[in-house]
Amino acid sequence: MKEAARIQDVTFRYASGDAGALDGLDLTIGQGECVLLCGGSGCGKTTVTRLLNGLIPHYYEGDLTGTVTVFGKSVRETAIEALAGTVGSVFQDPRSQFFCVDTTSEIAFGCENMGLPEQEILRRVDRTTEDMHIRPLLGRSIFDLSGGEKQKIACAGVAAMLPELIVLDEPTSNLDLDAIGELREIIRNWRAQGKTIVITEHRLGWLEGLCDRVLYMEDGRITRSFTGERFFSFDTEQLNEMGLRALRTAHPYLTSRTGLTQIKPFDGQEVLTLEGFRYAYGKHTALAIDRLTLPQGAVIAVIGHNGAGKSTFTRCLCGLQKGFKGKVTIGGRTYRPREMLRQSYMVMQDVDHQLFAETVLEETMLGAEETDLAAAMEILETLQIAACKDRHPMSLSGGQKQRVAIASALMAGKRLLVFDEPTSGLDFRSMEQTAQLLRSVGRELTVLIVTHDMELIDRCCTHLLHIEGGTVTHDLS
Amino acid sequence: MAGLFTADIENRGLVLDPRTKLFIMITLVVFALGGAGSDTAAVRWGTVAVSALPIVLLLTARSYKTAAVSGCLYALVKAAELCLVPHMTGAALSVCGMCCMIVIRLMPGLLMGTYMLSTTTVSEFIAAMHRMHVPQQITIPLSVMFRFFPTVLEGFASINTAMRMRDIRLGGKHAGKLIEYRLVPLMVCSVNIGSELSAAALTRGLGTGVRRTNICRIGLHWQDLSALALPVGLYGAWILGMIGVIG
Numbered sequence: 001m002k003e004a005a006r007i008q009d010v011t012f013r014y015a016s017g018d019a020g021a022l023d024g025l026d027l028t029i030g031q032g033e034c035v036l037l038c039g040g041s042g043c044g045k046t047t048v049t050r051l052l053n054g055l056i057p058h059y060y061e062g063d064l065t066g067t068v069t070v071f072g073k074s075v076r077e078t079a080i081e082a083l084a085g086t087v088g089s090v091f092q093d094p095r096s097q098f099f100c101v102d103t104t105s106e107i108a109f110g111c112e113n114m115g116l117p118e119q120e121i122l123r124r125v126d127r128t129t130e131d132m133h134i135r136p137l138l139g140r141s142i143f144d145l146s147g148g149e150k151q152k153i154a155c156a157g158v159a160a161m162l163p164e165l166i167v168l169d170e171p172t173s174n175l176d177l178d179a180i181g182e183l184r185e186i187i188r189n190w191r192a193q194g195k196t197i198v199i200t201e202h203r204l205g206w207l208e209g210l211c212d213r214v215l216y217m218e219d220g221r222i223t224r225s226f227t228g229e230r231f232f233s234f235d236t237e238q239l240n241e242m243g244l245r246a247l248r249t250a251h252p253y254l255t256s257r258t259g260l261t262q263i264k265p266f267d268g269q270e271v272l273t274l275e276g277f278r279y280a281y282g283k284h285t286a287l288a289i290d291r292l293t294l295p296q297g298a299v300i301a302v303i304g305h306n307g308a309g310k311s312t313f314t315r316c317l318c319g320l321q322k323g324f325k326g327k328v329t330i331g332g333r334t335y336r337p338r339e340m341l342r343q344s345y346m347v348m349q350d351v352d353h354q355l356f357a358e359t360v361l362e363e364t365m366l367g368a369e370e371t372d373l374a375a376a377m378e379i380l381e382t383l384q385i386a387a388c389k390d391r392h393p394m395s396l397s398g399g400q401k402q403r404v405a406i407a408s409a410l411m412a413g414k415r416l417l418v419f420d421e422p423t424s425g426l427d428f429r430s431m432e433q434t435a436q437l438l439r440s441v442g443r444e445l446t447v448l449i450v451t452h453d454m455e456l457i458d459r460c461c462t463h464l465l466h467i468e469g470g471t472v473t474h475d476l477s
Numbered sequence: 478m479a480g481l482f483t484a485d486i487e488n489r490g491l492v493l494d495p496r497t498k499l500f501i502m503i504t505l506v507v508f509a510l511g512g513a514g515s516d517t518a519a520v521r522w523g524t525v526a527v528s529a530l531p532i533v534l535l536l537t538a539r540s541y542k543t544a545a546v547s548g549c550l551y552a553l554v555k556a557a558e559l560c561l562v563p564h565m566t567g568a569a570l571s572v573c574g575m576c577c578m579i580v581i582r583l584m585p586g587l588l589m590g591t592y593m594l595s596t597t598t599v600s601e602f603i604a605a606m607h608r609m610h611v612p613q614q615i616t617i618p619l620s621v622m623f624r625f626f627p628t629v630l631e632g633f634a635s636i637n638t639a640m641r642m643r644d645i646r647l648g649g650k651h652a653g654k655l656i657e658y659r660l661v662p663l664m665v666c667s668v669n670i671g672s673e674l675s676a677a678a679l680t681r682g683l684g685t686g687v688r689r690t691n692i693c694r695i696g697l698h699w700q701d702l703s704a705l706a707l708p709v710g711l712y713g714a715w716i717l718g719m720i721g722v723i724g
Binding site: 053054055058059060080081083084085087088089091093095096097098099100101102104105108109110111112113114115116117118121122125143157158161318320341342344345346348350352353354355356357366394408412 | 598599600620621631639640659661665666670673674675677681688689690692693
């Protein structure tokens with residue numbers, strides 16, 4: 001087998017002090033091979049992808065020793081732009097890898113940068129869209145696409161440059177199950193074309209049957225190596241022991257009936273009654289639920305396919321949707337949307353958007369009814385972040401930031417907490433911690449979790465709320 | 478209508494070349510705002526006609542509401558300036574005269590700006606700059622900046638949502654810190670997105686020494702020529718007025 005890339009005895013530390021340092025890493029990737037890199041957060045797998053596409057050492061600074069060659073070119077001596085035609089990269093967040101506002105220009109962007117003749121670019125755009133079956137997406141506005149569609153356009157933009165090696169860094173972090181299925185098809189297609197592929201991932205199940213080799217990384221080294229067949233025969237216990245997510249979950253929840261289903265023992269009696277949950281964007285009805293009761297104090301997973309109305313539902317429930325006129329009854333009292341705003345809190349996928357203060361303690365006290373220091377400390381204590389009470393919230397890890405957001409909600413006496421994809425991009429250990437946290441919070445107040453993460457649901461949710469087509473009485477057949 | 482350079486390309490009606498839009502914009506600045514040639518009657522009436530052009534353009538871009546509201550406002554104010562203001566005296570004259578002047582001089586330019594930003598895509602913008610021989614060193618940073626606006630605005634919207642849930646608002650408990658509370662998370666997110674965006678741009682070859690191709694088709698079509706007829710005519714009338722052919 002011809003060699004596509006070779007990493008020899010590479011040690012690297014980020015100048016910024018970020019996690020993910022490498023410690024004497026050796027790796028040879030053959031041409032046409034599909035390699036999966038896995039391991040816990042901070043094990044260095046993303047760093048490996050950055051070595052291959054030249055972002056290290058040309059963009060991320062740090063101390064690099066050892067050699068990296070890609071198709072015979074030394075990465076250190078080749079300008080990163082010159083590697084662009086050879087190595088293509090797909091990143092985690094589709095939001096931060098687009099330059100154009102329309103899909104066609106976006107697919108052509110890389111080729112335009114290479115200065116190819118116009119006719120050649122048009123031919124490549126045409127072939128790529130044909131290969132990937134994305135003709136209906138051409139000429140659309142990027143801002144109207146779903147996360148999955150955006151990721152497909154990102155893949156097309158990379159494919160149009162005809163790279164020999166494609167690296168994908170956690171490409172499914174922000175995708176739902178349907179979109180992951182489509183990404184799988186794209187990678188299968190690339191494999192058939194003989195491209196060399198390197199993927200880092202936390203979610204593993206979708207890669208079954210695609211990978212030739214699976215490398216397990218710990219502390220900046222490859223500590224175990226498996227053939228694809230061997231790796232994908234592991235059971236959940238073996239994977240969890242290595243700190244990896246399960247390949248498949250026991251319950252395919254999305255195929256279950258719509259509406260509310262209890263999936264774990266739960267003995268609460270009180271309920272929240274939702275009435276008149278109807279909402280439309282112009283002529284498009286997004287939500288049409290006349291009456292629904294939710295158990296109080298439960299942890300409820302809100303699931304449904306893309307565009308089912310999950311986020312409209314939670315935004316209405318929290319009183320965030322303008323023009324929404326429904327009402328919620330809790331313990332005999334009826335709340336209008338404006339009042340629900342005071343009863344509820346939403347922890348967003350991007351927690352950075354909701355941390356304002358200079359220290360964790362100040363942040364917690366911010367939404368409080370009165371300046372009750374003892375109560376705030378108690379909450380920080382329960383959430384195990386009391387030790388960082390004087391740190392700036394932005395200096396914390398993702399999981400800690402989530403806890404700070406929860407602390408501020410608890411302190412403000414909120415009775416309903418909504419989480420939007422709290423485990424996207426988390427490894428097994430962090431996911432497990434989040435699950436424990438959500439379960440413990442759930443006893444005191446009602447928790448709704450909008451998620452595609454079936455493993456998280458298995459671990460912490462007592463109920464499922466399956467929404468399709470904006471209702472809970474949708475006929476799934 | 479979408480915001481800065483986020484043109485809704487699926488549904489934007491008649492497409493004009495960015496250079497046409499720029500030319501109309503300059504004409505509006507010269508005549509409506511600058512009041513060039515206002516001693517010639519033909520130029521005065523021509524300026525009114527050109528001032529109505531952005532309203533027509535907004536109609537072609539399917540922003541019916543903005544066009545209708547601003548059209549009515551402009552017509553009313555212009556009528557007031559012509560019929561009422563000459564009969565006024567004293568304080569009424571200075572106040573009304575001032576208001577009329579501000580609306581009549583500024584509004585066309587502002588409307589044209591709105592139209593220009595909301596109907597031009599980044600690729601069209603770069604292509605137009607390229608045709609006008611503006612160097613790549615200027616166009617590339619500008620285009621990345623334009624790409625950045627909508628993302629920052631998105632971030633700003635979610636920060637506002639979070640603030641509403643935390644009851645931090647004008648007149649609330651923390652009114653004094655409103656700006657600081659908004660800026661810190663916004664800056665952190667912008668820095669993160671900016672650095673990811675740059676990394677992605679590099680891996681896709683932006684900034685290579687070679688001359689960039691641009692597949693975006695721009696060019697002067699019949700709609701550009703018809704939109705240009707009026708402004709060009711106005712410059713003509715101005716020149717004729719200056720050399721004394723018309724009065």
